[in-house]
Every structure is written in structure tokens, then in C-alpha cells.
Amino acid sequence: MQVTGTATQILDVAQELVQTRGYNAFSYKDLEARVGIRTASIHYHFPTKADLGTAIAKRYRDFVNSKFAEYEAKEVTAPKRLQRYAGLLESVLTKGNRICVGGMLASDYATLPLEVQTEVSAFIHDNERWLARVLKEGRAAGELAFDGTPEVLATTLFSALEGAMFVARSTGDHGRYRRTAEWLIGTLMSPRVAARRR
Amino acid sequence: MQVTGTATQILDVAQELVQTRGYNAFSYKDLEARVGIRTASIHYHFPTKADLGTAIAKRYRDFVNSKFAEYEAKEVTAPKRLQRYAGLLESVLTKGNRICVGGMLASDYATLPLEVQTEVSAFIHDNERWLARVLKEGRAAGELAFDGTPEVLATTLFSALEGAMFVARSTGDHGRYRRTAEWLIGTLMSPRVAARRR
DNA sequence: GTCTATAAGATGATAGAC
DNA sequence: GTCTATCATCTTATAGAC
Structure with missing residues (x-):
């Protein structure tokens, strides 16, 4: 049985509309029914x-940050942690053709209220910071091999996965997201890349 | 001196609003003034x-397709062609903080009229097809080195560059786009070619 | 906390004059 | 082709009753 408070119910419904339609394409009237x-x-x-x-933005950022903690606790290696992260976004996509709240709001960025813009920027920062840390530790542990700084690769990974959600939805092919995620993570674990670095 | 027809002027202004605000965040009233x-x-x-x-979508798709032809005519190597492609999107971003029309409409996809949805899907298809061809030829010529199929890498590249535009705009850091593009292309270049560039 | 009623403005679009 | 006038509807609220 649902014991969820009204405010939470509103957030749930509104978030789903943000993820499927975007900030400017839903109204209070849509929430009513x-x-x-x-x-x-x-x-x-x-x-x-x-x-x-x-x-919506704050709650979603908290949710994702809690996932970061969970992945670090449950998974020991960097590749596994990255796979969990990619899997999180994939589940968002699979569950009702949704887009990550952060990615969708980033697409609405220019029209957002200032407070929401700030949350979006912070969300991106949180994601990139966590990814950079995982990448740095993974390289130090010899689990990953890549050129450049962890920071640049972190923003590349984040951009690619968020972009892949849009592409997957617009082509009706969720497999496009999965294959993109697998290529990215696979490339970071590739012996070829490891060999190049020596 | 006049030259530009009214319809074209409307398209120019409306396209700019699509690229900065999105399909659902501009109105005919906005075009008026x-x-x-x-x-x-x-x-x-x-x-x-x-x-x-x-x-707007059709014209933009034609424009980008014409760029593909131009890059193939002017550039002989795959890395150069990819750099041109990345540079095209970078110029879009730099010119008024705009997003690629295809990427922005992909973010509005669920709310678009059917005809526009079809154009968006076709735009993505065109981009991925051209990228896959460049990648395939580049690998055959020994200019590029990568694992997996050209098709998967093409959708990854496209997703990453489109996503990077959103990230760059939401963080106020256009450098994020450039560094992402450079990392991606740099990673694809074989050690042999990479060494030659120094 | 939820309701009805209401408001001012925006939006997408049409009719008909010039 | 462009205008004024008008439209039905949607949007984001606010006021005040229950």
C-alpha cells in the first residue's frame, strides 16, 4: 500500500514528466489528474x-549521490563501478523511455529559473567529480588504462552517456545506449590502450 | 542589399530560438519583434x-549533409575529417551558446509533431552513417585504430559530442566540449599516426 | 490541505480588410 | 504579404471558503 505523502507523490509525477517531456512541456494541469x-x-x-x-532537481541529485556511495561500497574495482553507473542510467532509459533528470534539465538550461540552473550545474559537477575519482583510482590500481586526465575523461564519459540517452530515445533503439556504454568502458579496459601507454 | 526572403528570415530567427531555448520554449510571439x-x-x-x-529541421539537416560533402572534398584523412566535424559543432556552441538543432530537438523528441520527429531520427541517422564511413575508411587506411564496429563508435562519437554541448552550456565552460572532442579523436588515432604528429 | 472561482497573460491559430 | 481583430485554450498563479 502507498503511504507516500502528497508532496512526494507530486514530485514523483512531476519528475516523470520532466524526464519524458522536459521542464517547459508540462504544466500543473498535467499533474492534476x-x-x-x-x-x-x-x-x-x-x-x-x-x-x-x-x-525535483535536488531530490534527484541526492538520489544519484547516494548511488555513488552504494557503488563504492558494493563494488571494489573501477570497471565494475563504471558499469554500475552506466547501468543506472540505462535503467532510467528502460523504465518508461525516461531521460536522466540532469541531462533533460541541461537541455532546458537557458529557460530554467536560476535556482534550478544552479542545481543542474551542481549535478553535473557531482557526477564528473565522482567519475574522475573512480577513473583516477582505477588507473592507479592498473584496472584501467587511458590517456589524458581523469577529469577530461570524466566529462567525456558523462557527456557520452547523457547524449546516448537522447539518441536512443530518438531512434527507438535502447541498444544504442548499451553499446555506447559498453564501448566506452571496454575501451578503458582494453590491453591495446594499456600497451599504448607503455 | 535586402536579398533574404521573409521565410528565410523567419527560419533564421526561429532556428536560433530552437537552438537556445528548445522547441517548446519559443512562440510565434517571440518571432514577431x-x-x-x-x-x-x-x-x-x-x-x-x-x-x-x-x-527548420529539414534545412539544418541539409546544411550538415552539405558539410559532410565539403569535409570529404577538402580533407583527405579521417582524423582531419573528424576534427572538422567536431569543429562544426564547436562553432555552433561558440556562436551564441547554441546547441545543435538535432541534439536540441532530440531532447524535445517526445513532444514533437510526428513530422519533426521523423526529421530528427533522419538527422541522427545521417550523422551516424557518415561518421561510420569515415571511421571505417580511416581504420582501413591505418589512420585510426579502435576496437568494435565503426557503427558503434559512430553513435558513441555523435552521442558524446552532442552531450558535450549540453554539458558545456550548463557549466558555462565551452572548453569542456573542446577537451571532450580532442580526447575522443586523440584516442582513435593510432600510435603510428599520433607519433608522426609530434 | 483541498476545494471553487477567478485572474492576467501567453499561445497557436483563423477571418477578413488592405 | 501583411495587417488588425478575435478566438478558444492553456498556463501560472492567487483569494477565500470549507
Whole structure:
């Protein structure tokens, strides 16, 4: 049985609409039927759309950050941690053709309220920072081999996976996401690349 | 001195708004002041927003396809052709913080009129097909070295560059795009060719 | 907390005059 | 081709009753 509070229900529904349609393509009216209360009542919980957008972005960032902690606790090697990360985004894509909240809001960036923009920038920063750390440790441990700095590769990985979600959705081919993720991680583990570095 | 027709002017302004704000975040009203005619007049040229969106997408796809031909004519090696391609998107980003029309519309995909969706899918297909061909020929010529199929790497490259545009814009750091592009192309270049470049 | 009622403005589009 | 006028609807709220 669902014991979820109204505010959480609103966030759940609104987040799904952000992920499928984008920030500018959903309205309080869209939430009405799905949540089961009137738009005026939704405004009670989230006075403005900026408040709602900020809450969605903050909650999602917290969620992903908690996944980082989980992957570090459960997986010992860098390749496994990267696979978990790629798998997280893949599950988002698979579950209702959704896009990562961070990636979708990044596409809406120019039109977002300032507070939401700040959250989006922070989300990207969190992701890239974690990826860079995993990459750095993985290279130090000899589990990964790559040229350049962990930071550059981190932003490349993040960009590629987020972009792949859009591409997969627009081509109706989720396999495109999976193959992109596998190529990226596979290349980082490749002996050929390892050999090149010596 | 005039030269540019009204329809073209409308397309120019509307395209810029698509690239900066997205399909759902601009209106005929936004075009009014910038084009210098009333919304009713814009409806004369493009009866519905779907017509306008389709025209923007088609024209942009033609433009990019013409660039493919140009790069093949002007550049002989695969790395150079890829650098030109990455440079094209970089110029889009640098010129007014714009996003590639294809990438931005891919982010709006679920809310697009069917005709525009079809154009977006075709745009992605065109880009991936050209990239796959360049990659395949480059590997055959010994200019590039990579694991996996040209097709998988093509979709990875496209996803990464499109994603990097969003990331660059949301972080206010265009350098992120450039470094991503350089890492990707640099990684593909064989040790032999890479050594020759120094 | 949720409702009805209402508001001001935006939006996509059409009719008909010039 | 461009205009004014008008439209039905949507959007983001706010006020006040229950």
C-alpha cells in the first residue's frame, strides 16, 4: 500500500514528466489528474513552478549521490563501478523511455529559473567529480588504462552517456545506449590502450 | 542589399530560438519583434508550428549533409575529417551558446509533431552513417585504430559530442566540449599516426 | 490541505480588410 | 504579404471558503 505523502507523490509525477517531456512541456494541469488533486492544491505544496523544479532537481541529485556511495561500497574495482553507473542510467532509459533528470534539465538550461540552473550545474559537477575519482583510482590500481586526465575523461564519459540517452530515445533503439556504454568502458579496459601507454 | 526572403528570415530567427531555448520554449510571439512582422503574417509563411519546426529541421539537416560533402572534398584523412566535424559543432556552441538543432530537438523528441520527429531520427541517422564511413575508411587506411564496429563508435562519437554541448552550456565552460572532442579523436588515432604528429 | 472561482497573460491559430 | 481583430485554450498563479 502507498503511504507516500502528497508532496512526494507530486514530485514523483512531476519528475516523470520532466524526464519524458522536459521542464517547459508540462504544466500543473498535467499533474492534476495524475496526482488526484487540483492545481491550486499543488500550489500549496509547491508555490511556484520554480519551487517544484528545484525540489525535483535536488531530490534527484541526492538520489544519484547516494548511488555513488552504494557503488563504492558494493563494488571494489573501477570497471565494475563504471558499469554500475552506466547501468543506472540505462535503467532510467528502460523504465518508461525516461531521460536522466540532469541531462533533460541541461537541455532546458537557458529557460530554467536560476535556482534550478544552479542545481543542474551542481549535478553535473557531482557526477564528473565522482567519475574522475573512480577513473583516477582505477588507473592507479592498473584496472584501467587511458590517456589524458581523469577529469577530461570524466566529462567525456558523462557527456557520452547523457547524449546516448537522447539518441536512443530518438531512434527507438535502447541498444544504442548499451553499446555506447559498453564501448566506452571496454575501451578503458582494453590491453591495446594499456600497451599504448607503455 | 535586402536579398533574404521573409521565410528565410523567419527560419533564421526561429532556428536560433530552437537552438537556445528548445522547441517548446519559443512562440510565434517571440518571432514577431525579431523578424519585424506580426504573428498572423508568420502563419502565412508557416501555417502551423509543426510546419515551421519541420522546415527548420529539414534545412539544418541539409546544411550538415552539405558539410559532410565539403569535409570529404577538402580533407583527405579521417582524423582531419573528424576534427572538422567536431569543429562544426564547436562553432555552433561558440556562436551564441547554441546547441545543435538535432541534439536540441532530440531532447524535445517526445513532444514533437510526428513530422519533426521523423526529421530528427533522419538527422541522427545521417550523422551516424557518415561518421561510420569515415571511421571505417580511416581504420582501413591505418589512420585510426579502435576496437568494435565503426557503427558503434559512430553513435558513441555523435552521442558524446552532442552531450558535450549540453554539458558545456550548463557549466558555462565551452572548453569542456573542446577537451571532450580532442580526447575522443586523440584516442582513435593510432600510435603510428599520433607519433608522426609530434 | 483541498476545494471553487477567478485572474492576467501567453499561445497557436483563423477571418477578413488592405 | 501583411495587417488588425478575435478566438478558444492553456498556463501560472492567487483569494477565500470549507
